[in-house]
Amino acid sequence: MLTHTTSRVLQPSDLDAALAVLDREPVANAFVASRVQAAGLDPWRLGGEMWGWYEDGRLTSLCYAGANLVPVCATPQAVRAFADRARRTGRRCSSIVGPAGPTAELWRLLEPSWGPAREVRAHQPLMVTDRMPDDIRPDPYVRRVRKDEMETIMPACVAMFTEEVGVSPLAGDGGLIYQARIAELVGSGRSFARLDEHGKVMFKAEIGAATPKACQIQGVWVAPEYRGQGLAAPGMAAVLRYALADVAPVVSLYVNDFNTPARRTYRRVGFREVGAFMSVLF
Known part of the structure; x- marks a missing residue:
């Protein structure tokens, strides 16, 4: 039985619940969602573990732990739980990347044991479009x-x-x-x-x-x-x-x-x- 709040490594049987979390922010979560949709949650196929954070028995936040450490829809409580797990396992990733707020907090908690970083890029604008420009002709040679x-x-x-x-x-x-x-x-x-x-x-x-x-x-x-x-x-x-x-x-x-x-x-x-x-x- 799950406690009120808890974190654990997700299993292949958790796929639907994980996809539901990823689907809440399809643009910001595109990197992790594309991997999960292609490989599921088996660590060998996924290239890393997927950590889950539960509140009242419901999966609410994720963290992909592979070549990158990527918080997904991570609440402040989830970030703390993911940082605790990351400290215990030790750094295996080459970068931490994700939405600026949760990623900044995750790094604040991990820096004392994982630091120093080679470089921190604290603000990388996320940009989107859903249409072609009116005044830029696509290069026909691309x-x-x-x-x-x-x-x-x-x-x-x-x-x-x-x-x-x-x-x-x-x-x-x-x-x-x-x-x-x-x-x-x-x-x-x-x-x-x-x-x-x-x-x-x-x-x-x-x-x-x-x-x-x-x-x-x-x-x-x-x-x-x-x-x-x-x-x-x-x-x-x-x-x-x-x-x-x-x-x-x-x-x-x-x-x-x-x-x-x-x-x-x-x-x-x-x-x-x-x-x-x-x-x-x-």
Whole structure:
């Protein structure tokens, strides 16, 4: 019998209850929801545990504990319970990421035992749109990356990740996990790029997390030699067109608050701020 309030590791039989929590905020929860919808709650398939917080016997909050630690619809009480569990298990993740309020509190509780972080990005605007822009023509040269173009897209993905996160995704395992993830996106038709006449990537982006209700654009990158030439907005419009037509009715992304050019570009394409994420990088 469950006590008044309690936390525990969820089991595959808890899937429907977990999906109901995730469905409360489909945009903010797109990353975790996409994983759960694809893999269920079995830790081996999910790539981590799903922790649940119960109030009066009802599942109200979640925390995904895998390569990332991600609080989901987490109340203050749930955050404290998740922090206690995370302290006991020790840090196994490379980042904490999620809605800014609960993530900030989770990090406040964990920093004494898990700190210091390599970097804390306390305010990353969450932006959404559900329509194409009126005044930006999608770049007709942006297209899906083909499965035989992995060698073309990987250097651009590595450059973007290294520039964005501050470390190479090839560190540690030689990039096996990262390359597998890019291959998955390419294989599912969710990797997009524009190439120059020499076959080099000029612009690229991926549709990462995807559910029937919302998807998330990630990895937006313009090659340094092509920056300032107006490629980003038409490129984003092209990816947005694919996303709305083929993936989900609402498209989101989150961006570093200090990245003024990117925020301006996303606003031009019609994205509007609806909240904020926070990332703690180790």
